[in-house]
Every structure is written in C-alpha cells, then in structure tokens.
Amino acid sequence: MQTQNQAAPGDLECVRRFINTWCIPNQTRTETDDLPLLVRDAARWREELSLHPRADSDTLEKLLALRSDLRKSCEGLDDNHAQLNAWFSRVALSVQVKSVQGAPQLAVTPADASCIAYMLAAVANATSSGTWSRLKTCGDCRWAFYDHTRNGSKRWCGMTKGGAEGRACGTIAKVSAFRARAAAKKSAKPDVD
Numbered sequence: 001m002q003t004q005n006q007a008a009p010g011d012l013e014c015v016r017r018f019i020n021t022w023c024i025p026n027q028t029r030t031e032t033d034d035l036p037l038l039v040r041d042a043a044r045w046r047e048e049l050s051l052h053p054r055a056d057s058d059t060l061e062k063l064l065a066l067r068s069d070l071r072k073s074c075e076g077l078d079d080n081h082a083q084l085n086a087w088f089s090r091v092a093l094s095v096q097v098k099s100v101q102g103a104p105q106l107a108v109t110p111a112d113a114s115c116i117a118y119m120l121a122a123v124a125n126a127t128s129s130g131t132w133s134r135l136k137t138c139g140d141c142r143w144a145f146y147d148h149t150r151n152g153s154k155r156w157c158g159m160t161k162g163g164a165e166g167r168a169c170g171t172i173a174k175v176s177a178f179r180a181r182a183a184a185k186k187s188a189k190p191d192v193d
C-alpha cells in the first residue's frame with residue numbers, strides 16, 4: 001500500500017478513500033475495516049473521509065453495501081454495471097446542464113444531503129468523463145488508487161516506473177500466499193503412527 005500520487009481528482013477522492021476504509025495493510029496483512037468507527041466519530045469522518053458530513057440516512061448498513069458494490073465495480077466484478085445501476089435508480093440524484101468553457105455539459109448532483117448521494121454523483125460524473133475506470137484496486141493488497149498513467153495501465157498500488165515499491169506489494173502477497181499454502185499443506189497431513 002502506498003498513498004503518494006494516488007489521489008483521485010475532485011469529489012472522486014472521497015470515493016477512493018471510502019473504498020479504502022476496508023483494506024489489508026501490508027504491515028499486518030490482516031483485513032481492517034474502519035467504517036464502523038468513522039460512522040460513530042464525525043471528527044474522524046471529516047479528517048479521514050470527507051468534509052461532506054454523514055447524514056442520518058447514511059446508515060452503517062447502507063454504507064457497507066455501497067462500499068462493497070463500488071469496490072466490485074472498481075475490481076471489474078460488477079457485471080453489466082448492475083450494482084451501480086441499482087444504486088443510481090434508488091438514490092436521489094439530479095441532472096443539470098452546466099456551461100464548461102462555453103460548452104454545455106451534463107452534471108449529476110446529489111438531490112439530498114446524504115453522503116451516499118454525494119458519492120454516487122461523483123461516480124456518475126466520473127463515469128461520464130471517463131475517469132471512473134481509472135479508479136482501480138491493487139491486484140495484490142486491493143488498495144484503491146487512481147491511475148494517473150497516460151495509458152491507464154497501472155495494476156499495482158505502488159508501481160512507479162522503474163521503482164521497486166510496487167513490486168514489493170506483489171512480492172509480499174506472493175510470499176504470504178506461499179507460506180499460507182505451505183502451512184495448510186503441513187496441517188492437512190494425516191498423523192502417521
């Protein structure tokens with residue numbers, strides 16, 4: 001996991017942080033979920049997630065479901081975008097035409113004060129502008145990062161051109177998986193008298 005140069009543009013950064021409230025830190029390789037804590041602590045929500053406050057309708061249950069579906073979409077597991085479309089159909093969003101450099105452009109805005117609508121509006125606008133597909137998750141640690149590369153080919157959270165850090169994430173995951181398989185093999189062996 002690496003946090004440099006991974007920030008997404010505009011409101012999409014809140015979505016990236018939101019997806020990463022569930023993560024597998026390299027140091028521990030143990031799944032960690034900060035969302036229950038953030039929902040209870042408005043100050044931490046503001047510091048770690050977004051200046052857009054949580055509304056009463058943003059329940060932990062709904063947020064967990066949204067995070068899971070957004071993560072699926074980033075991981076390419078949302079077939080035909082069914083989960084995203086389901087959210088778009090049940091969350092209050094409105095569409096407006098705005099003038100951008102003299103040209104009319106569609107902009108999706110949240111129609112209520114919920115953070116869920118705020119994030120889904122950001123996802124809708126990112127889909128429209130082609131940036132949603134640049135929000136990706138690392139093939140190893142599953143950390144969500146924004147792909148700033150010119151050709152959009154980044155696969156690992158920490159991969160930088162010629163850098164070793166990105167590889168480290170992959171290497172750690174592979175070593176851990178190898179050890180886990182070796183340990184499983186060992187414990188699966190029947191006792192011989």
Ligand SMILES: [Zn+2]
Pocket residue numbers: 001002138139140141142143156157158169170
């Ligand atoms: Zn990673």
